[in-house]
Amino acid sequence: MAKHRQERVSREILRILSTALLEDAKDPRLFDVTITEIGMSGDLSVASIHYLCPESADRKEVQAALVNATPYLRSVIGEEMDLRRVPALKFYYDDAYEKGQQISELLAKLRANGEMGSDEES
Numbered sequence: 001m002a003k004h005r006q007e008r009v010s011r012e013i014l015r016i017l018s019t020a021l022l023e024d025a026k027d028p029r030l031f032d033v034t035i036t037e038i039g040m041s042g043d044l045s046v047a048s049i050h051y052l053c054p055e056s057a058d059r060k061e062v063q064a065a066l067v068n069a070t071p072y073l074r075s076v077i078g079e080e081m082d083l084r085r086v087p088a089l090k091f092y093y094d095d096a097y098e099k100g101q102q103i104s105e106l107l108a109k110l111r112a113n114g115e116m117g118s119d120e121e122s
Contacts, residue, residue, distance in 0.1 A: 002042065010038040013047055013077060013087075020076045029065035032057065036094045040087065047087040050094040059093055066091045 018035050025031055032054045039048040053062045070089050078086040 006040040006042070006044065009044055009081075009083070010040045010047065012081060013040075013049075014038045016077055016080050017049065017073060020073060024076075025069075027065045027069065029057065029061050030069065033062060033066070036096075044083065045085065045087055047089050049089055049091050051091060052094050052097065063091060063093065 014035055014037075017038075021030055021033055021035070025033075034052045035049060036052055037050040039050075040046070041048075049066075051062075051066070053059065073089060074086045077083075
């Protein structure tokens with residue numbers, strides 16, 4: 001039951017933050033930020049927010065902009081959700097896509113060098 005509530009709250013926060021960043025962001029560093037995942041602590045006091053930004057963006061600047069926008073984002077969550085306490089927001093760059101790309105490139109190099117069988121071999 002608690003796990004279900006965590007998932008429901010994280011989905012709703014994802015929707016609220018995505019909309020707020022898309023429609024209300026005044027800081028140009030946040031224009032192309034995409035929220036990819038939200039994890040909630042067991043007591044719903046902390047939301048771990050994973051995000052992506054364009055390769056051309058300075059990640060440190062985007063992180064600073066998100067931290068700067070935290071009070072506003074928490075207020076939006078508080079207005080739209082019926083929670084006893086609005087969770088603290090912790091932002092983390094989501095590097096899963098980049099890691100996947102690196103693995104794909106490495107596998108392609110291994111195949112090209114003949115160090116790995118082709119996909120057709122089984």
